[in-house]
Amino acid sequence: MEINRQFDEYYENSYIQGGTACCPGCGGPLFWRMTLEALGPKTIIYGDGPCAYCAIRNIKLPNFGIHFSFVADGSTGILAALAAKGREDITVVSSGGDGAIGDISFGKVSAAAERNENMIQICVDNEAYMNTGIQKSGLTPFGAWTTTTPLGKETPKKEIPLIIAQHRVPYVATTSVAYPRDLQAKLKKASGIQGFKYLHTVIPCPTGWRFDPAKSVEVVRLGVETWVWPLYEIEGGVLRVTLKPKQRPVEDYLKAQNRFRHLSDDQIKFIQSETDTRRQRLLENDGKRIIL
Amino acid sequence: MSFTRMMEGNEAAAWGARLSRAEVVPAYPITPQTEVISHIATFIAEGKMKAQYIKVEGEHTAMAAAVGASVAGARVFTASASQGIAYMEEALWMPPGRRLPIVMCMVNRALAPIGGLRPDHNDSLMQRDNGWIQLYCENSQEVLDTIIMAYRIGEDRRVYLPVASCYDGYFVSATATPTTVPDQVEVDEFLPPYVHEMYSLMPETYRPRPFEMNIAKARYEVQQAHERAKVVIEEVDVEYSKRFSRGYDGLLEEYACDDVDAVLMTMGSMTGTARDVVDEMQASGKRIGLLKLRGFRPFPTEELQGLAKRFHAIGVVDRNTSYGSAGGGIVSMEVARALYPLEDRPLLLNFHVGLGGSDVTMRQIGYMADKTLEAVETGRVEKAVDWVELVDLGEVM
Numbered sequence: 001m002e003i004n005r006q007f008d009e010y011y012e013n014s015y016i017q018g019g020t021a022c023c024p025g026c027g028g029p030l031f032w033r034m035t036l037e038a039l040g041p042k043t044i045i046y047g048d049g050p051c052a053y054c055a056i057r058n059i060k061l062p063n064f065g066i067h068f069s070f071v072a073d074g075s076t077g078i079l080a081a082l083a084a085k086g087r088e089d090i091t092v093v094s095s096g097g098d099g100a101i102g103d104i105s106f107g108k109v110s111a112a113a114e115r116n117e118n119m120i121q122i123c124v125d126n127e128a129y130m131n132t133g134i135q136k137s138g139l140t141p142f143g144a145w146t147t148t149t150p151l152g153k154e155t156p157k158k159e160i161p162l163i164i165a166q167h168r169v170p171y172v173a174t175t176s177v178a179y180p181r182d183l184q185a186k187l188k189k190a191s192g193i194q195g196f197k198y199l200h201t202v203i204p205c206p207t208g209w210r211f212d213p214a215k216s217v218e219v220v221r222l223g224v225e226t227w228v229w230p231l232y233e234i235e236g237g238v239l240r241v242t243l244k245p246k247q248r249p250v251e252d253y254l255k256a257q258n259r260f261r262h263l264s265d266d267q268i269k270f271i272q273s274e275t276d277t278r279r280q281r282l283l284e285n286d287g288k289r290i291i292l
Numbered sequence: 293m294s295f296t297r298m299m300e301g302n303e304a305a306a307w308g309a310r311l312s313r314a315e316v317v318p319a320y321p322i323t324p325q326t327e328v329i330s331h332i333a334t335f336i337a338e339g340k341m342k343a344q345y346i347k348v349e350g351e352h353t354a355m356a357a358a359v360g361a362s363v364a365g366a367r368v369f370t371a372s373a374s375q376g377i378a379y380m381e382e383a384l385w386m387p388p389g390r391r392l393p394i395v396m397c398m399v400n401r402a403l404a405p406i407g408g409l410r411p412d413h414n415d416s417l418m419q420r421d422n423g424w425i426q427l428y429c430e431n432s433q434e435v436l437d438t439i440i441m442a443y444r445i446g447e448d449r450r451v452y453l454p455v456a457s458c459y460d461g462y463f464v465s466a467t468a469t470p471t472t473v474p475d476q477v478e479v480d481e482f483l484p485p486y487v488h489e490m491y492s493l494m495p496e497t498y499r500p501r502p503f504e505m506n507i508a509k510a511r512y513e514v515q516q517a518h519e520r521a522k523v524v525i526e527e528v529d530v531e532y533s534k535r536f537s538r539g540y541d542g543l544l545e546e547y548a549c550d551d552v553d554a555v556l557m558t559m560g561s562m563t564g565t566a567r568d569v570v571d572e573m574q575a576s577g578k579r580i581g582l583l584k585l586r587g588f589r590p591f592p593t594e595e596l597q598g599l600a601k602r603f604h605a606i607g608v609v610d611r612n613t614s615y616g617s618a619g620g621g622i623v624s625m626e627v628a629r630a631l632y633p634l635e636d637r638p639l640l641l642n643f644h645v646g647l648g649g650s651d652v653t654m655r656q657i658g659y660m661a662d663k664t665l666e667a668v669e670t671g672r673v674e675k676a677v678d679w680v681e682l683v684d685l686g687e688v689m
Contacts, residue, residue, distance in 0.1 A: 042495050062498040064363060066386060073353040077318060077360025080344035084315035084366050111349035
């Protein structure tokens, strides 16, 4: 009973309602709760369809969304309307899943970045089309099983944050729901910057990644600790690695999810060496300007 | 101050948006629409129009941004054509369902691959089922006036639907005709600022769109809005003509239809040529009149039924194709459905002409009028669907 009361009280004061259409262990509602806490009530959220929208449907703040071929476009319109009405006090957030931003709406996000629209563009990345039932997207990692890559994906994940950074936008960051302070600090920083801000966040998906829903946060934390999911920001073209955990072997992360269970030792070695190279490159360039 | 000068259709459209005080214009260029948005960009650059012009990367985004801006409470204008409308199609379904009174110019141009840069109506007509109001214009003046009226119609709380002002590329878009630009003060009096009474996206007044669980009900509501729009379009037309001394007879215009046996029905720029042909033929004793179909959506069913009793034959001129259809072009099928319930209905002929923007000549219109009158005489239709351009009329094109 006491726990029920605490929950009720929590959701009473939260910008998101309790109870969602999401799967158990979904990182979506968790992410939005942290995000809205950081951004406050003067926020309009524009989201694409599927998984991300299931989560944001319960948001108590102004929001609307269309399908995942619509990312960063309606929010551009909202920004123009706000400018026409002289309302510069409102933060506009545009959200999209990995399939939207990596594939079908990639051009739209790129165009909004080029126009330097004054919005926070968020990518809620669960590394596949989960709402349609786990299909490969451009942001599915190498080796991962999905229903359209039954033998594992053969190509690596698209590096969207670095691609967006090359648009010379003022701010790009990667985040994880396992690190709420880092996430909220980056959001707060982003909301204070004029122009296009891009925030790429990993959302654990027990259904698609094939693991126990109770271990959601644990699994994404392993992603960060193994450096599969490095946390960094690129502000004004300068890279800063925001968290430098002691590196754990990628096997710890891969073995925690059944989507990787078919991987051979060689494949795991390959992922390890790719991860090491990436980590090394990031650390070498830490504090340096990385925009060409 | 009001002034009159020669003006191309596209410039008239830009004036329409400017006088209507459109606040957000998301647009992407495409021939033959381009001058609409370049004129608007110039108006804004010169400080004569206060609008946010979003230079988007494609038509899909243009309409999606229009939806976003409209939901957030801004008056929105955009324009496109042909392939652009086709690319935009997914987004074009959003405003009617969300009841957003966006106004858009559809500058007609044939679709690829059997098309070209010149006009036919398949691009806008393929949007006939998605809930947009469609008004077809004949010249620059009508384009300008229709845009101003379109905001009044779409923003009427009985309607809340997006409105497309359609006009033929080149024949209207790039042909200068005398155009009167009304006074801004007069337009402001005619068209009050836009406020959506159903929902709002602003944090202080946030009201989400009512989520209708019953899909049939929600669709029926859009259908009813179209029915009500018929009345609103007539009302707005009457009010506009009182104030600006120009009107367009709402959805359907009769031209020289008194005491005739048969009529041709046209849409868009060819109507101007048809007026001349009908005048000439009547002068030589032929009893043919002209109906100009201005409103394709909502379709003026009742009005047409009322008129039909007066004619023995109707020749519908279709500047479009509907491959494998029940018979003929899109407009003729609508007319057939409208007339079918009548016990004493006129004969129906259908002509395909002007496809891909080829000229609709006076001789072709004369041919179609003659065929329609011939049907009245013989009491039967010799050829239900006639591809006029395949008939040798002895013309050098």
